[in-house]
Amino acid sequence: MRTAIWQYLTDNCQRVKTWKQPYIAEATTPKPYGVVSFLGDAPALSNAMGAFDEVRVWIYDEPGDLVSTDAAINEVKHLLDGQLLTTGSGIGFSPEWLNTSRDFYDDALQALTKYVTFRVPKLRIWAENENSTGDGDDDGNNDEEE
């Protein structure tokens, strides 16, 4: 799923041409760029069969230009919302727009950022039996900050 979303955005997004894995970018990384992160999955309420994956797409842009950030966020929203995509193992899925964040300045990355969150409906049997995000590439680092 991760690869499918990443590839679709790389192929189709006009305003953002660079897409990165989470936690790799630094303050010196050329902007704009996007990051696709997965928030995990959760059961659907009052539904024994349903579950959702949550996917968050962050856009990082130069300070002072929230108009272009908004435009990029809107483009990502319209690209992914309701788009039928296919995982490497042939399972179809379709992200649904959930919400768009407020404006935020990331001190560490020295960038304006906003994100848009999607949920991907799926069956719990898939959640249990498949590595639905496609890989486990979050680096798991637990360094610095506070």
Place this chain on the structure above:
Amino acid sequence: MPGAEEASRRIFERRHRMIAALIALAQNAGSQLEAAGKRPASSGGAPWTDRTGHARQGLFHDVVFVDDQIRLRYAHTVEYGVQLEQGHSGKYAELEPRVKEHAPEFLAQAERIVKSR
């Protein structure tokens, strides 16, 4: 109407029992959230490495009943809490992932309370 007053009284009592049970559930869940977040990062607590310890110790929860809603809040008290939550694509986020982790069990218990009373 005969019996209407008694029925009304029972509905009123049932509603209050349910609200009390849901508040107790929320308080218990809030305590669990806060305790989990305050554990050291190496034990599954909030994922940042402490420098002053203020951020970890500043995690708190409360439960309020307003506008006919029970609200469980889990939050930071340090000013830079928003940077921890949203900086670096959420690398050091504690609140949202923790709530998501506990939400299914909490909602299942809440559903049982509502259906059983």
